[in-house]
Amino acid sequence: MNKNEILSGSVTRIGSGGEGIIKEGEYSVFVPFTLPGERVRYQVLKVKGKIAFGKALEIITPAEERIRPKCKVFGKCGGCQLQHIKYKTQLKLKAKTVADCLSKIAFLEPVVSPCERSDLEYGYRNKLQLPIRENSVGYTIGFFVPNSHRVIPIRSCPIQPEWSAKIISGTQKFVRHYGISAYNDETGKGLVKHVVVRDVDGKLIITVVITENDLPFKSELISLLRENFGEFSLYLNINKLGNNVIFGNEFRLIYGKGRYTAKELGIKYEIGPESFMQVNDGVRKRIYQEAIKCAGADEITVVIDAYSGAGLLTAMFAQRCKKAIGVEIVKEAVDCAEHLKAKNGLKNMENICAPCEKVLPEIMERERKESAKCVLILDPPRQGIERNIIEAIKESLPERIVYISCSPQTLSRDLGLLLGTLKIENGVTVKNDGEVRSAYEIELVKPFDLFPQTRHVETVCLLTRK
Numbered sequence: 001m002n003k004n005e006i007l008s009g010s011v012t013r014i015g016s017g018g019e020g021i022i023k024e025g026e027y028s029v030f031v032p033f034t035l036p037g038e039r040v041r042y043q044v045l046k047v048k049g050k051i052a053f054g055k056a057l058e059i060i061t062p063a064e065e066r067i068r069p070k071c072k073v074f075g076k077c078g079g080c081q082l083q084h085i086k087y088k089t090q091l092k093l094k095a096k097t098v099a100d101c102l103s104k105i106a107f108l109e110p111v112v113s114p115c116e117r118s119d120l121e122y123g124y125r126n127k128l129q130l131p132i133r134e135n136s137v138g139y140t141i142g143f144f145v146p147n148s149h150r151v152i153p154i155r156s157c158p159i160q161p162e163w164s165a166k167i168i169s170g171t172q173k174f175v176r177h178y179g180i181s182a183y184n185d186e187t188g189k190g191l192v193k194h195v196v197v198r199d200v201d202g203k204l205i206i207t208v209v210i211t212e213n214d215l216p217f218k219s220e221l222i223s224l225l226r227e228n229f230g231e232f233s234l235y236l237n238i239n240k241l242g243n244n245v246i247f248g249n250e251f252r253l254i255y256g257k258g259r260y261t262a263k264e265l266g267i268k269y270e271i272g273p274e275s276f277m278q279v280n281d282g283v284r285k286r287i288y289q290e291a292i293k294c295a296g297a298d299e300i301t302v303v304i305d306a307y308s309g310a311g312l313l314t315a316m317f318a319q320r321c322k323k324a325i326g327v328e329i330v331k332e333a334v335d336c337a338e339h340l341k342a343k344n345g346l347k348n349m350e351n352i353c354a355p356c357e358k359v360l361p362e363i364m365e366r367e368r369k370e371s372a373k374c375v376l377i378l379d380p381p382r383q384g385i386e387r388n389i390i391e392a393i394k395e396s397l398p399e400r401i402v403y404i405s406c407s408p409q410t411l412s413r414d415l416g417l418l419l420g421t422l423k424i425e426n427g428v429t430v431k432n433d434g435e436v437r438s439a440y441e442i443e444l445v446k447p448f449d450l451f452p453q454t455r456h457v458e459t460v461c462l463l464t465r466k
Contacts, residue, residue, distance in 0.1 A: 001027050001052055005044045008060065011036050014093050016101065016408060018081035018455035022054075029054050033075055033084055035063040065089040070122065070158040078146035080159065080453040091115040091449060094457040098447050101408035106416030107431060108442065115447040115457065118283050122158045124452060125279045126199040128167060129246065132175065132182045132192045139182035141171055141195075149185040159453055161199065166228045167206070171195050174224055178217045188242045191215070196237075196246065200260040200271045204232040207273045209239050209246060222255045233258050235273045247274060265289070267315045269340055276309065283450045287404065287458060288316060290446060291377065294402045294462040297321035301373040304363060304398070306356045306389070307380045311337025311349070317377070318349035323367070325350045327359060357388040364396035374398045384410030387424065390417050397439055401463040406450075411459055415442070418463065439465055 001007075001024060011020035011034045020034030022042070029052040031042050039061040042054040059066070069075075069083035082090050091114065099112040118124055132141050133151045142154040156165040174180065175192065183190035194209040206225065208215060215221070215236055225232060233256030239248030251273055259272045265288055271277060278284035291313065297303050303317040308326030310333050318324035318341075326349070328334050334353040341349045352359060360376075367374055376398040378385060384407065393401065401418075405411035413429060416422030419438040422429050444462040451457075 001025075001029075001044060001047055003044055003047060006041065006057065007044065007054075008039065008041045011038045011040065014097070016097050016455070018093075024052070026050055027052050031056050032081065034059070035066055035085060037061075037063045038066070073142075073152050073154060076145065077143040077152045077154070079143055079157070081455045083158075083453045087117070087121050087452065090452065091117055094449060095447050097457060098408045098411075098445065098459055101412040102415065102445070105409060105412035106419075107421045108412070108415060108419065110442040110445050113444070113446040115449050116283070116286060118280060118449045118452045120280075120282065121452045123161045124282070125160050126277065126281055127279050128157075128160055128164050128195075128197040130168065130171065130195045130197075132171070132194065134182040134184040134190050139175060141168060141175075163199070163204065163229070164197070167195065167197055170224055170228060174217070174221050178220065180216070183211060185242075193239060194246050196273070198271065198273065198275070198277070200262055202231075203260050204229055205235070205256075205258075205260070205271065205273050206232055207235040207237050207247075207251070209237045209248070211238075211240050213238060218254055225255075232256055233260075233273075237273070264312065265292075265316050266319055267312060267340070267344055269310075269312055269315075269343070275336075278450060280450045280452075283448050283458070287448050287450070287460060288313060290448075290460045291402050291404055292316060292320065294444060294460065295321075295375045295377065295400060297375060298373075301375055302367040302370075303375045303377060304360070304367075305377040305379075306360065307378065308337065308351070309333050309379075311340045311351060313377065313379065314351070315340050315344055315346055315349060318346040319344075321348075321375075323348045323350065325352060325363060325367075327352050327354060327356045327363070329353065329355050357386060357392045360389070360392040361396045364398065373400075375400045375402065377402050377404070379404040380410075382407045382410065385414045387417070390414065393418065394439070397465060399465050401440065403459075403461040403463070405459045405461065406456065408457060408459060411461065415461065415463075441466055 009022035013021050019030040019032045022029040031054040040056050041058040042056050046053045065086045074083045095115040102108045140151040140153045142152045181190045183193040196207045198205040236252045238250040259270045297320050301321040303321050303324045305314040305326045308314045308328045311326050314324045314326035334351050337351040420436045423432040440463040443464045446460045448458040
């Protein structure tokens with residue numbers, strides 16, 4: 001198989017990235033935007049060992065599950081990978097992705113529950129990030145092409161709420177009318193880099209990211225926004241660095257309250273421009289409810305929330321158990337958790353700023369002397385759990401482990417190491433061909449569709465001690 005070769009083949013399955021996979025002799029060819037059962041004509045773009053990547057040129061035999069995408073730039077902007085698939089089929093594919101990863105990566109065969117659907121298939125995102133970049137005719141506002149600094153222009157986005165179209169048109173009007181310069185990644189020049197919007201129960205927090213200390217015509221921008229929106233806040237964020245990080249350290253409030261209070265499962269919390277929140281409000285709530293149910297926390301339970309972030313889930317547990325302990329290495333997040341504790345009057349909530357692997361065994365030993373049950377909550381970033389934390393878990397042996405994962409691949413790796421089907425050998429994770437011993441068994445694996453129309457899937461997993 002050679003680069004630029006044009007071939008035809010049948011798609012046999014879907015990969016974890018949402019691509020169709022075609023077997024061509026000894027090669028596995030990944031072709032985006034194709035479906036199992038389809039016969040396609042494709043061009044080979046890259047060959048690496050026995051893996052190849054291709055581009056679909058023609059769908060010769062379409063699958064019954066194929067539909068027309070709602071978005072005009074689907075396949076170009078990179079935000080969605082599955083708009084061409086019926087939603088029921090998307091849910092089945094995501095549950096299968098989780099099951100396949102557990103089987104092929106961790107050699108585990110648990111029962112995987114059907115994927116929990118989102119009430120909103122479109123218009124579900126509560127956050128909008130718009131890059132603004134200089135081009136040959138002025139500027140472009142839209143979304144980045146994958147793995148590039150090139151921006152695809154858009155007027156609206158189907159997975160964003162209706163207010164997003166007003167933000168896009170208003171930004172275009174402001175930039176054009178007042179001659180505001182757009183950022184250029186190559187030269188590092190230009191004033192406006194991004195517009196970021198967060199929706200908090202219908203109130204918008206709008207942040208304009210600029211490369212200088214001030215934005216001209218601020219009053220005119222505020223007037224323009226007031227024509228389209230009710231309650232909103234407007235920030236300037238100063239980011240003079242030429243990296244891929246959207247926000248700089250300095251936020252300057254120029255209009256509105258700045259922060260808004262929201263409530264989730266009985267906990268009041270504040271949202272500001274830099275706050276982290278899952279982008280799908282309805283599914284986020286159900287994930288938290290499932291985690292609380294899995295933990296089975298009561299008045300004799302201590303819940304330890306590793307990777308606790310700003311403490312929202314820790315606070316939810318504090319309302320339901322003897323004590324909730326959040327462990328987080330980022331001090332700013334721990335400060336937010338302390339504010340959350342005070343705001344909700346949670347005297348049984350403790351926030352610890354430390355590496356989890358260093359303090360987890362000590363916390364477990366301390367709490368076991370006073371409590372009948374200890375439950376561990378894991379909600380790590382996409383890269384999963386560090387190896388030393390897995391060893392700390394094996395040493396401390398909590399009664400239950402609730403793992404909330406945004407990556408089936410790293411979830412599978414971590415579960416394999418926890419349950420003994422995988423081991424570390426010469427710094428590499430490999431299959432354990434010896435006797436498999438584990439203190440835990442998998443009781444639940446439940447996927448959630450937090451990101452409809454995309455390849456991403458969130459999973460809640462419950463491990464119980466034998």
